[in-house]
Amino acid sequence: MPLVNGGKIADDSFVKLAVDTPLPESGDILVPAERFLGEADALLKRAGKIGVIWPNNRDIADLVPYLGKLATVALVFPSFRDGRAYSQARLLRERYGYRGDLRATGQVLRDQFVFMLRAGFDSFEVKKQADAEAFMQTAKRYSVFYQPTGDGRITALHRRMQLRHSEGVGT
């Protein structure tokens, strides 16, 4: 499954651990939420980056005490129809101030990219190679956005206000 990071297909340095996989000595690891919360102290002490795979039915606030120490948070789309992780992503970015890598995992398809970018995701485990290759092109599909989110894109309402004021200055 190709990883898109920074808009490009990139190598994934993280190894995903199951609940019971023995802990590797070094290297970057992605750990399920349950295991992470159980062994947080030990996990955070080891060499290598650590990330958490957070399920979409668990309160994201439980992760807040650890956010400063995490290299990545992976949120899960068990189905492309299940949109809970969009709310979790926005809460992490906009309420809890998480600035690290935010990864979308699960059924991640091309036609969700724009929504995911707007919700604050910046890396993507894409299900299909062709979708991963089309990432940059797809991300540019839209130039108009009606809602303010934490991604900083200017909304249609504000662009109109700017236009109004600039017109006002000229006349």
Add this chain to the structure above:
Amino acid sequence: MYAYDEIDRTLVNERVSEFRDQVQRRLSGELTEDEFKMLRLQNGVYLQLHAYMFRVAIPYGTLASNQLRQLAHVARKYDRGYGHFTTRQNIQFNWIKLSDLPDALADLAEVGIHAMQTSGNNMRNVTSDQWAGVAPGEIEDPRIWSELIRQHTTLHPEFSFLPRKFKIAITASDHDRAAIKVHDIGLRLIKNEKGETGFEVLVGGGLGRTPFIGKTIKHFVHGRDLLSYIEAILRVYNQYGRRDNIYKARIKILVHELGIEKFSREVEEEWQHIRYSSLQIDNEVIEDIRSRFIYPAYEKLPHMPDELRQAAADPDFEAWRKNSVAAHKNPGYSIVTISLKPIGAPPGDATAEQMDALADLADKYSFGEIRVGHEQNLALPHVAKRDLPALWKALDKLGLATPNVNLITDIIACPGLDYCSLANARSIPIAQELTRRFANHELANLIGRLHINISGCINACGHHHVGHIGILGVEKNGEEVYQITIGGRADESAALGNLIGPGVKFDEVADVVEDIVEAYLALRERPEELFVDTVKRLGVEPFKERVYATR
């Protein structure tokens, strides 16, 4: 009329390009049907019994004449020459080819029409009062706020994959023509003691297999906080709404399971986090949207012009005027409802020719504006009273002057088994038979206001629960069986109807309705007592006795 600016046009065009690419990928096999399904639904495309069905949004029911002409063009070029107006201010085309859809969308985009979020588990087309901006006594035009919500909910990055569909309706009149109490969120525009605009917010209304009347979650949300409050409701729903069972996934079930107090506490807590954010709307933004609504330059015209006085001698004109013409906020003008319920025809259908002709009449008599109501009728919202006789003649020629608005033959019905892959029973033939039974205008007038609603399955697209007489088709041992309820209503006193007894067969439905009506005529205290009020006063029992005595 709301006039799109370059920003709105760009977004709609970008959406069309995206969908063109998605259709292309489906046709080439790159997308599976399962993957494509969600994408096409977000663009209003269903797969029905015989073909794809294409549902186009008419936000808050306002159409310009050039837009109506373009709908006629789509009906003619890509479909079979007609369209079907729905109960949520949409129009559906029933015979469209998948490969034609991107072109149809591009044609519609030229006049600022789209099909975004007319189906799928997202925030649907925002609906409002079809008399918005012209109804006497209206607090203010609710379409300004409808448009604000339309924009905010369009391609929302957080709420495009909700547990289930989500519908918002707004009214600003005492008499609710937008059925806000049977919506996921219902908004009633009100003023606070300082004269500032805000909303009573209702939540958790809805029909379907588990009907609920919406409950008030907040008595007053200030206009500036409207988007943040809606967003708080949606965020709670997106996270906690059930996704394990499609029949329990609507917000009404979450509200019911948590209870309105607990649900409103959750929303309140969320709201306090986001209330003072970029979601807050300042007056300037509202005024900007308001400035792009174009209002007619009304003339000062007499309340009772000579043309109207003379036409009053014609009993056919008078029958139509009394039935289909309503008071306008400007005394020289009227609101004219155009019945799409001719006797013997499917409710809500209009041919391309009728749409074109209506667009011309709108240009001539209604400042180029047409409205679409949830009762599946159209309206011309600004007709000078002196023009009523000429308009009536023109409408009559088009078969659009049936004087049955709000009468027993003004039936709301879903497409049913004739088109819909979900249906268990036919709806349209029942409606057609009922209109024949009550075709006599004198009789229909004698009966007075009586809404019949028909749904061909438990999903309740025909809103049968809130029909004064509700008819629900189900399947039992391979046969169509119809359950009949009475006493429902969809207005400000919204209520769910009560079952009168065991279901009846297809052939018996019209007889049963006739029995119910006869019972009503015998039981009402005076001619002004509406059917629904007689049912309220007496309950189901006397009607039940009448219907089942001989069955």
